Amino acid sequence: MRLNSFSWLLLLVSTSSNAWMSQVEWSYENLTFSQSRNLISDAGTVNPDNRIAQLSAHAIGNYMRPTIKYEGDKFSWWFKPRFHIDADVSDEMSGKHNLFTHELKTKWQFHDDAYWLLGRYTKEFGPSIFYSPSNPFIIENGQLNPKFEIDAMDFMELNFTLNEKWETSLVFNFSPANNALYSNPFFDFEKIIGLNIDYYGFSESISVIVSSTEDKQHHLGIYAQKNISDALLIWGDIAADKNINRFYAANNDAIPSYEAISGETNEQWFGTALLGGSYTLTVGPTLIVEYSHTEKGLDNTQATTYFNMINYSTSLLDSPLSLC
Amino acid sequence: MKNLVFIMTASVYLLLFMLFPLSLQADQVAVDTLLKDSDFYRGGRIEGVSWNVHVKNIEQSKIKNEISVEVDIAHKKRKQFALINFLTPVKYRGQKLLLREHNMWFSKPSLRRPVPISSRQRLSGAASNADIASANYFEDYTAQMLSPESIDGIPCYTLELIAKTNLVSYYRIKYWVQENTHQGLKAEFYGKAGKLIKTARFKYNNKIMHNDKEVDFISDIIINDNINKEDFTTLTISNVALKTFSSSNFQQKRMIE
Numbered sequence: 001m002r003l004n005s006f007s008w009l010l011l012l013v014s015t016s017s018n019a020w021m022s023q024v025e026w027s028y029e030n031l032t033f034s035q036s037r038n039l040i041s042d043a044g045t046v047n048p049d050n051r052i053a054q055l056s057a058h059a060i061g062n063y064m065r066p067t068i069k070y071e072g073d074k075f076s077w078w079f080k081p082r083f084h085i086d087a088d089v090s091d092e093m094s095g096k097h098n099l100f101t102h103e104l105k106t107k108w109q110f111h112d113d114a115y116w117l118l119g120r121y122t123k124e125f126g127p128s129i130f131y132s133p134s135n136p137f138i139i140e141n142g143q144l145n146p147k148f149e150i151d152a153m154d155f156m157e158l159n160f161t162l163n164e165k166w167e168t169s170l171v172f173n174f175s176p177a178n179n180a181l182y183s184n185p186f187f188d189f190e191k192i193i194g195l196n197i198d199y200y201g202f203s204e205s206i207s208v209i210v211s212s213t214e215d216k217q218h219h220l221g222i223y224a225q226k227n228i229s230d231a232l233l234i235w236g237d238i239a240a241d242k243n244i245n246r247f248y249a250a251n252n253d254a255i256p257s258y259e260a261i262s263g264e265t266n267e268q269w270f271g272t273a274l275l276g277g278s279y280t281l282t283v284g285p286t287l288i289v290e291y292s293h294t295e296k297g298l299d300n301t302q303a304t305t306y307f308n309m310i311n312y313s314t315s316l317l318d319s320p321l322s323l324c
Numbered sequence: 325m326k327n328l329v330f331i332m333t334a335s336v337y338l339l340l341f342m343l344f345p346l347s348l349q350a351d352q353v354a355v356d357t358l359l360k361d362s363d364f365y366r367g368g369r370i371e372g373v374s375w376n377v378h379v380k381n382i383e384q385s386k387i388k389n390e391i392s393v394e395v396d397i398a399h400k401k402r403k404q405f406a407l408i409n410f411l412t413p414v415k416y417r418g419q420k421l422l423l424r425e426h427n428m429w430f431s432k433p434s435l436r437r438p439v440p441i442s443s444r445q446r447l448s449g450a451a452s453n454a455d456i457a458s459a460n461y462f463e464d465y466t467a468q469m470l471s472p473e474s475i476d477g478i479p480c481y482t483l484e485l486i487a488k489t490n491l492v493s494y495y496r497i498k499y500w501v502q503e504n505t506h507q508g509l510k511a512e513f514y515g516k517a518g519k520l521i522k523t524a525r526f527k528y529n530n531k532i533m534h535n536d537k538e539v540d541f542i543s544d545i546i547i548n549d550n551i552n553k554e555d556f557t558t559l560t561i562s563n564v565a566l567k568t569f570s571s572s573n574f575q576q577k578r579m580i581e
Contacts (some may be wrong), residue, residue: 027418027433067433078581107581112570124437124580143438150436160573164400169577199577202424203491205576227426229490231444280444 024070031063031147056088065102065149077106078121082149100178103152113161120177125196125207127235130290133236133272134221136194136211138181151179167198171211187245190214203227208293218242234277241296243268248278248302249309254308270295355469358481359462361506362499365528366459366542372398372567373532375410377456378560383552390418395456398569405574406457420579421459426491431579438579443493455524455545455559459508461485461499464492472503473512479503494521507540523548530564 036058039050047053064083070076080103087095105119124141126132132141142150154175161167176182176189194211204226211219218241225235246266276290298306363369374396381388392412398405408421418433429438430445461467465485473482480500487495494513501508511524529543545559572578 019455029433039521053548111573115572122436125577126437127440129459147434159575161570161575164403164405164571167572167575167577200424200427203489205424205427225440227428227442227491229442230493233440233442235440262386278440278442280442282444286442286445296363 023072024068026066026068028067029065031065032059033061033063033147035059035061054248056104057087057090059086059088060313063202076109076318077104077108078119081105094134095189102178103148105260106157115159117155117157117159120154123155123171123173124150126237128223128237128274128276128290129288130274132223132237133274133292133294134207134209134223136192136219136221137171138179138241148162151181153177153179165200167200169196170194170307171196179247190217190245194219211224216243217245231280233279234275236276237274241272243267244296246270246296248298249306251305272296291316328386330339355467355483356462357573358501358506359465359467359485360419362501363412363459363462364534365505365507367397367457367538368404368459368462368525369399370566371400372396372562372569374567375530376562376564376566378458380558380560381555384555391455396567396569397457398571398574400517400571403424403464404457404460404463405569405571407574407579408456421456422574422576422579424574426489429576429579436580438576443491453522455547461497465497467499470498475500475502478509480509492562505540520550530561532564532566 035056037055039055039057047055059073063083066081068079070078080101082100083104084098084100085095086097088095101120103119103121105117105121107115107117109115122142123137123273124132124135126134126141128141129143131139131238133139135141137153137155138150140150142148153173154177155171156171157169157171159169161169171192171194173192175193179189181187182189190213192211192213196207196209198207199205204224206224209219209221211221219239220241221237221239223235223237225233227233244266272292272294274290274292275286278286278288280286297303346577354402360369367375374394377393377395379391379393381390390413391410394409396407396409403425404423406421407424407454408423410416410419416432420431420438422429422431426443428441428443428445430441431438444564457475465487468484468486470482470484473480478510480502483499483501485497485499495516496518499508500510500514505528507528508526510526513521513524515521525546526542527544527546528540529536530541532541533539541564543561544559545555549555549557
């Protein structure tokens with residue numbers, strides 16, 4: 001009798017294990033690439049003579065991208081480790097490798113119309129191709145070069161589907177994780193809390209997101225799309241930001257040099273708008289046009305000072321006293 | 325006496341005047357019922373249903389390409405939702421299409437978020453994205469009864485459907501609906517200029533339970549391209565199952581999970 005019970009137990013474990021395993025999916029993508037750049041020597045750019053960014057003229061690499069996913073009734077998780085090998089083959093061969101977790105997230109579907117999401121992932125939304133001004137977490141949307149992944153950050157979010165027309169989510173971005181943007185000394189990461197409301201109509205959808213950071217940076221983003229006909233689709237993605245993290249060049253009075261400052265003008269509201277449209281021809285191809293305008297850029301005076309600063313910095317690199 | 329005759333004649337005219345719109349309305353009710361029924365056998369107006377579709381494109385008598393998709397469909401408050409998951413070939417696995425009324429998005433693993441698309445963007449061969457999902461002719465078209473005709477010797481009602489909006493792929497459809505079953509057997513799809521774009525034939529060899537009765541359900545769609553007349557696309561529908569879906573199953577955000 002004991003033996004039978006034990007057999008049953010084994011069978012149960014085996015059955016549940018198989019059921020669990022059958023819900024695990026995995027996939028693998030390998031990106032091997034060779035990249036060449038034509039670097040132009042021009043002092044009037046943000047990267048004069050390639051001295052600031054120091055981009056490789058010729059690079060090769062191999063990116064290994066597995067994805068493991070478990071999807072259960074209530075709980076699901078995703079794990080996307082990455083192993084990148086990059087080599088600069090411009091002059092002398094030099095290489096580096098990096099093993100890291102690109103995404104690791106878990107979902108708890110605690111109600112038919114509601115779920116929690118927690119973990120490291122990218123938070124992309126909006127209809128545009130160039131970039132997504134309405135996104136307060138990361139403006140780049142990875143569409144211009146979909147082969148390269150956007151750095152993930154750490155999020156926690158609560159999603160509700162209110163009915164067939166309305167959805168809402170509360171998103172908390174609590175850590176920059178591996179995001180390279182925040183390894184730059186100019187950018188300090190600020191925790192962001194955002195409230196997103198989506199509306200779906202007959203042939204249109206509109207989404208609004210309001211967010212604030214610990215440092216009182218406020219953001220209002222709206223994106224919308226409308227199907228005008230079976231072939232014509234239009235969209236817009238707009239944002240208004242206050243207390244932004246924008247640096248611009250200024251003369252330093254104390255010593256003959258320049259500095260990048262985050263000045264008083266950043267306290268005003270800045271608008272950004274992107275308008276786009278696509279038209280699908282009867283024979284198949286789709287034409288897409290986008291136009292963007294932002295007030296976050298530099299005016300003529302600020303731009304002149306900025307380029308002077310860049311040129312001044314590179315001239316220091318050329319000076320005999322330079323340690324570089 | 326003369327006045328009495330005149331009053332009686334006027335009364336007949338008045339009666340006819342009152343009955344004429346009612347008779348038209350009765351005709352329209354019959355047409356609407358016919359269209360609703362024919363939509364049902366092609367997945368329309370069902371609260372929740374899922375199926376698999378195998379699409380095969382045949383050009384010059386050779387299979388040019390094949391794809392398999394899994395389709396989840398829901399109808400809530402006369403709104404149509406559909407989520408299409410690509411299964412094969414392997415290079416398309418993970419790609420998804422989401423339809424919410426006349427909004428449509430596409431996603432694939434290398435895209436970080438769904439991209440809005442228009443209904444003209446085709447799925448494969450002569451099949452449009454809408455062909456994979458359920459028929460929703462009652463909501464999208466205004467129907468008018470034409471003279472009855474037969475298809476392969478089967479007596480059919482003939483309907484002319486005119487698009488209610490310019491959001492649908494075909495401006496006009498000539499639709500043959502079997503008289504005794506109300507199943508759509510054949511459709512001709514026309515553009516705005518009146519040009520025949522494609523023709524489709526429908527078969528109903530699947531079964532579903534409806535009101536405790538087993539009923540026939542769509543199993544095959546054969547689409548002939550009117551430009552390349554020898555080329556055709558077949559859609560084979562299998563694994564039909566009635567299900568209940570929450571609205572959250574059709575969230576844009578969930579396309580990239």
